[in-house]
């Protein structure tokens with residue numbers, strides 16, 4: 001009994017940690033409503049800031065990609081209980097992002113500054129829409145599975161856990177990676193783009209472009225033909241008029257961004 005309570009407690013702690021870090025990240029990147037945003041903190045030599053920030057981004061990229069690979073999961077579920085594998089991934093990823101935000105060194109030079117208030121409002125609305133698309137998409141493919149709570153709960157109830165499996169609801173019929181589209185919108189919809197935020201946006205975009213290829217390779221291996229067909233019909237990031245209209249694409253539209 002106490003083991004089951006510990007399992008649930010661990011899952012809940014991992015989820016609450018994720019929620020706190022996620023909410024802070026929205027404020028940190030936009031530089032609103034948090035004590036330390038992406039452009040705040042002590043400035044020092046530019047080379048030291050770039051090296052520190054690049055190191056933090058690299059740490060995130062390695063942790064996030066390696067721990068998501070099936071070969072890594074196979075290995076470390078010998079050490080971590082299967083029911084807590086996802087929660088542990090979520091907890092470690094959240095802590096790495098927290099460290100990134102905490103240790104991030106600002107690069108205050110201005111790359112662009114939008115002064116027209118209508119354009120500022122538009123960009124803030126886009127920023128919010130990006131995060132909203134992201135959150136909505138997590139619910140479309142199984143929010144509580146993605147963040148490990150259902151796996152922990154199944155262990156507590158002593159029922160077997162079945163992954164939700166491949167889905168194509170709503171936004172997933174329009175693009176293959178709506179969560180990543182949400183991130184990309186949030187990265188770039190900035191009324192004030194500092195040098196530091198540009199570094200973050202460029203690195204984040206590059207990471208997403210590479211990471212989705214690894215994710216797709218895994219999904220092709222796991223799902224075979226159905227995923228190959230899906231990839232032919234639905235673009236990665238940029239909706240086509242056909243997918244927006246809910247129709248199948250013509251062959252010449254295939255495998256595009």
Ligand SMILES: C[S@@+](CC[C@H](N)C(=O)[O-])C[C@H]1O[C@@H](n2cnc3c(N)ncnc32)[C@H](O)[C@@H]1O
Nearest residue numbers: 137141165166167168172176177178179180181
């Ligand atoms: C962080 S989510 C990102 C999903 C997707 N790349 C996106 O941007 O919306 C990664 C997990 O989503 C799963 N996934 C990706 N596409 C899916 C789909 N259409 N249905 C169910 N799970 C999916 C992957 O197997 C992986 O475990």
